[in-house]
Amino acid sequence: MNRDPAPGGPRILHISPTTKLGGVSEVIRSELPYLAELGWRARWIAANDLDEAHDAAFVLHNALYGVPVGDFPAATVRQGVERFLAANAERAAAAAREADVVVLHDAMMLNLATAIRDTVRSAPGSAAPVIVWRCHVGSEHLETIDRAAVDFLRPQLDAVDHLVFSHRDLVWSGWEDDPRVTVVPPGIDPGSWKNRELSEEVRAAVWPYLHAARGVSVAELTGEDDAVVEVRDFGTGGLRAPDSPFVLQVSRWDPLKGQLGVVRAFESLAHRDADVELVLVGPHIDDRENYPANRRVWQGLMDARAELPTPVRERVHIWRFGPVRRTGEDIALNLLRRRARTVVQNSSRESFGLTVAEAMWQGAVVVGADVDGIRGQIRHEANGLLAPFTEGRPGGSAGDAGPWADTVLRSLTDGPGRARWSAAARASVEEHHLSRTGVERQVAAFTGASAGAGSPVRAGFR
Structure with missing residues (x-):
């Protein structure tokens, strides 16, 4: 497998809470080789100083997982999000200027959407990237999803071009017909040390x-x-x-x-x-x-x-x-x-x-x-x-x-x-459920989400 990105190919930026722990990192890590094989130039950055926003991140995580959090603590979450943005918005927007597609992983990263959109669009000569939010959590018991959390995130949701859920049963009530929604189950990399045959x-x-x-x-x-x-x-x-x-x-x-x-x-x-x-x-x-x-x-x-x-x-x-x-x-x-x-x-x-x-x-x-x-x-x-x-x-x-x-x-x-x-x-x-399958589905979604036939992403996959 050729794991080196093709020079001049479309550029994708992943932004996640960490590059070390958890399923989100596993998913991104497993997909990078296949993105490269398809000609994408990938960059992956982790959030800065998430410590000060831990409480807000945890509340949003549980609320979108359908775990009861009581009355949604909007003020606490807003304060945590403001700290998070102060530490991350400028850096994320700068990185996004060099990308054709930006993928924000999970709820706290979604809060970067408007900052990226507004900053990049206001920069002279900058073409706005396709912004994708990938939701890695959820519950099939849709009534348990905290609607107050969804409402809190709505301005950010309105700023993204594509929403990716991992299973059709996890798409929120009322969002099933949103043309931006795509279902892409995560996959595994069979060539990794975790999954390959062991001698x-x-x-x-x-x-x-x-x-x-x-x-x-x-x-x-x-x-x-x-x-x-x-x-x-x-x-x-x-x-x-x-x-x-x-x-x-x-x-x-x-x-x-x-x-x-x-x-x-x-x-x-x-x-x-x-x-x-x-x-x-x-x-x-x-x-x-x-x-x-x-x-x-x-x-x-x-x-x-x-x-x-x-x-x-x-x-x-x-x-x-x-x-x-x-x-x-x-x-x-x-x-x-x-x-x-x-x-x-x-x-x-x-x-x-x-x-x-x-x-x-x-x-x-x-x-x-x-x-x-x-x-x-x-x-x-x-x-x-x-x-x-x-x-x-x-x-x-x-x-x-x-x-x-x-x-x-x-x-x-x-x-x-x-x-x-x-x-x-x-x-x-x-x-x-191999990573290659998931990457191919996402590529199809991203090309469809690109604005205009002349966009770098669309042109890269004609």
Whole structure:
């Protein structure tokens, strides 16, 4: 694959909260090689000084995810947005002058739309870029989307040329017929270290350390001097043996990812399968870049584990990656998914779920919560299994552990089903959820959004 942009091709600028953490960064990173292959010159910048706007960003994130925030705190959000714009608007507009398409990712970045539009249009000799807002969050329960948040963002929404949602069921009520709306599911890059086939050499070098939650250099394997696989167990230990069967969930430390329910519900599963273990793995926590809720979620998981009966607790492992180069983390995730007996994703909200697509691509048997974007990927009984979201509560109550444990147990023990689901999972990702497909859809949308037949973007794709 040619990953170098063609000289003189159309220019695209991505602006996101960070280039390091989370699904948004994963999506952008996976798409850049394919944009280059199609001749686009891509630039990607992260917001400055988002710390002072964290509260506003978190409120907007939850409000558009359909998570109750009470009365929308417009004054607090406005204050945070003003601080954000003071730190970012001028820089973003300057970068946008050199772009044909500007893609703003998620709610806080959307607030740059009018600043970019007005600044660039007022500059002598500057052609206004196509401005795209990409919404990576949402809920199929459209009535839960905070309309006050949408109204707050409306001036910015009016300033964009295109709105991209990840699933048709997540397009807001009343916006379905807006000609600017396009649905583009995210995709994965099959050539990345996180998704590529791993050689026996890599597996043999890494697994003896990884299963024991110990670090190991992979510099010789990758050609990167500082590439290290490093997970930290914080007293929860490694697997009991290299070949121990285990259930895996890979998620950031977020209340919406449902790890707490998995820890609690695992007790029910453990009583019915004496061998299976549980591994929850997530990113390094840096209080300068993470929401405060991330550390609280992680600590809540540690506390819930401590409350389990000793024989069950010893089979529950909560690992965090160290602050290492991405390559090592990606190799670890790839190998963990390939070694897991079942991969679960117990999210209460999921606009897409890259971790699901990644696991399915690797041929894992996946049990996903029956919500939003996960349901868009998993066809129950065809390429995986869907289970009700669980909070791990006692039987008979909402969100109880029983249905989840039943489904996961079946995923562990149904031999013919496992073979069928694994093969179909990979095939479905290959057909629908590779980054190349998403990039091609976006290119079509951007060319259509360009104003005038002579625009650089339209001309680049005639």
